[in-house]
Amino acid sequence: MTTKFRFARTLAVMAGAALALSACGGGTKAPADAGSGTEGGTLSYWSMWKVGEPQQLVIEKAIADFEKETGSTVKVQWQGRSNVQKLVPALNTNNVPDIVDGPFAKLAPVLGNTGQALALTAAYDSEVEGTKVSELIPEKYLKVSDIKGEDGEPWMLPYSLSSDGIWYDAAANPELETAPPASWDELIALLDKFKADGKVPLAADGDIGGYNSMWFTSALVRTDGAGAFAKVVADKTGAAWDSPTVLDAAKKVEQIVQGDYLIKGYNASKWPAQQQVWANGGAELMFNGSWLPTETGTYAAEDFKYSSFPFPPVAGKPTSARADFVGWAIPQKAKNPELAQKLAAFMLKKEYQDAYGTDAKVLPIRTDVAISPELATVKNAIDSADEIYLQNDGVTHPGYVEKILWPINDELFLGKINAEEFVAKMKSSTVQYWKDNS
Numbered sequence: 001m002t003t004k005f006r007f008a009r010t011l012a013v014m015a016g017a018a019l020a021l022s023a024c025g026g027g028t029k030a031p032a033d034a035g036s037g038t039e040g041g042t043l044s045y046w047s048m049w050k051v052g053e054p055q056q057l058v059i060e061k062a063i064a065d066f067e068k069e070t071g072s073t074v075k076v077q078w079q080g081r082s083n084v085q086k087l088v089p090a091l092n093t094n095n096v097p098d099i100v101d102g103p104f105a106k107l108a109p110v111l112g113n114t115g116q117a118l119a120l121t122a123a124y125d126s127e128v129e130g131t132k133v134s135e136l137i138p139e140k141y142l143k144v145s146d147i148k149g150e151d152g153e154p155w156m157l158p159y160s161l162s163s164d165g166i167w168y169d170a171a172a173n174p175e176l177e178t179a180p181p182a183s184w185d186e187l188i189a190l191l192d193k194f195k196a197d198g199k200v201p202l203a204a205d206g207d208i209g210g211y212n213s214m215w216f217t218s219a220l221v222r223t224d225g226a227g228a229f230a231k232v233v234a235d236k237t238g239a240a241w242d243s244p245t246v247l248d249a250a251k252k253v254e255q256i257v258q259g260d261y262l263i264k265g266y267n268a269s270k271w272p273a274q275q276q277v278w279a280n281g282g283a284e285l286m287f288n289g290s291w292l293p294t295e296t297g298t299y300a301a302e303d304f305k306y307s308s309f310p311f312p313p314v315a316g317k318p319t320s321a322r323a324d325f326v327g328w329a330i331p332q333k334a335k336n337p338e339l340a341q342k343l344a345a346f347m348l349k350k351e352y353q354d355a356y357g358t359d360a361k362v363l364p365i366r367t368d369v370a371i372s373p374e375l376a377t378v379k380n381a382i383d384s385a386d387e388i389y390l391q392n393d394g395v396t397h398p399g400y401v402e403k404i405l406w407p408i409n410d411e412l413f414l415g416k417i418n419a420e421e422f423v424a425k426m427k428s429s430t431v432q433y434w435k436d437n438s
Contacts, residue, residue: 042073043098043336043343046087048326050080054360055160059101061355062347069346072339084110087331091116096333099340104325107156108146108396111329117155118330123341124154133157133345136366140387141323144226146394157344158327158365160356163290164214165308165378169301173284180309184219184252187312191261194284201261203283204413205271209406212413214287215256217393218311218322219249226320226389233395236434241427250412250419257415267414272296279304287311293374294361306374310381321385327365397437404429 045063049056056078063074077097079086084106090096091110100107111117124134134142137158142148147156166187170177181187194201205211217229223245232240240246256262263283266274272295278286279296281304286292293306300306313319328344330337353364357371363379364371371379382388392401408429412422 040071041336041339042075043334043339045074045076045343046083046097046100047076047078048081048083048102049078051078055356055362058352058355058360059347062349062352063343066343066346070339070342072343074343087111091331091333094333096331096335098334098336099328099330099343101159101328102326103391104147104156104158104327105391105396107327107329109398111331112146112149112155113396115149116332117149118332118334118337119149119151119153119155120157120328120330120341120344121153122338123157123345126342126345128345128348129350133348136348138367140385141325141365144323144388144390144394146390146396147325156325156327156329157348158325159348159353160326160360160362160364161323161382162326162363163322163324163378163382164218164288165290165310165381167278167286167288167292167306167308168284169281170305170307171303172281176309177307181312183315184312188255188259191256191259191285195261200263200283201285202256203263203274203278203286204266205269205274206266206410206414207269208271209402209410211288213392213401213405213409215253215413216249216409219252220246221320221389221393222311222314222317223249225318226387227393229393230395233397233400233430236431236438238427238431241423241430247419247423250422253409253412253422254419257413290363290375290378293372297374308377308381310385318386319384320387320389321382322391323382323388324391325365397433400433404433 047056047059049059060076063076066072067074077083083100084102087097087100088110100111104112107117124132124137126133128136141158142154147154147158149155168176181190191201220229220232224243228245232243232246235241263274263277274283275286275288275292275296276299277283279300281301310319310321328340328347330340330344334340348366350366350369353366353369356362356364357369357375361372361375363375363382367383392405395401395405404426408422408425411417411425412419417425
């Protein structure tokens, strides 16, 4: 989404098995424990984190332990959020890292979708503290096909994730902890009640296209299931935009805009103005990411109690939750891919996953680890969901989200066009996109 979205990362490399792994996606050896043995060797790691960030400190500790246990050397470049961007030109040279981390939305267009990522079969087959890595990653996460290559083998090993929720102060609205809205109609009824009580129902920083578009994609996925928006986008004829459920999702967004529920000035605000207002009690709810407690914690009202509930489900449909993975990938040109895969698996030890949850205050990929209390409701929503969908429902076609979805959706969310106009513009723009990119 935007650069304001938070993510995490790490990974490792593999050597003698590189040729076999890239050819068939795996070997036949029994799983080896990621923390055993002395490997030696050197590998390079390009990270999306900067020195001093909480996630960086966790990874730095894991790397130090890995070096001590294996006798290996890990040369890390803490490059920050531009690490994947820097990887693009490097792929045409011999200066390619053995392992790189980043959010799925950035790694997929560069490595996953282009066939330039190594299959991580060895990492998934290895053991961490007696458990196979593949068993540490929830099965519903692995069903998200886009983290697997055409051979069906995963090219990414996630280590943390972010999600979303409709956030509120449980100290001011304790009833929502036990009885959150269970349908769209119940959410609208809650917003109407806030209005009737003289309160501002919703806050939104309207200049963030990624936040604004969450309303439409969430509404469509709740009705048609995970992957629904991705299928609409993939229809080069544009006919999928004529679906009644697509228009219904757009009408839900229009209902929010036209219902006078949003905080005054949201359509001319600059991030993070409105989330600051929300955190100080100026609005009751805010649909935002799992990073919101961390971003607003320094200026939230005294005794503010962070809690959230999921975007309302649709009766009779599978429950769903968004999970934006951050993880490791290994380029095909990696010089030491075997060691890189060992590092990636090693960094999934419970000690480091606990640290992500409690120190970095992000959602670890493992379900058996500790997390900060502020994220408990989000984690419960993900754990209980029937299916998982990715950020922007997994749409990673170059430029589509940034140049088509966000600008046109902004017009809808900012009240400049109605639902029918939104669908018509998205349909024609999608058709043109595929004409230009076929």
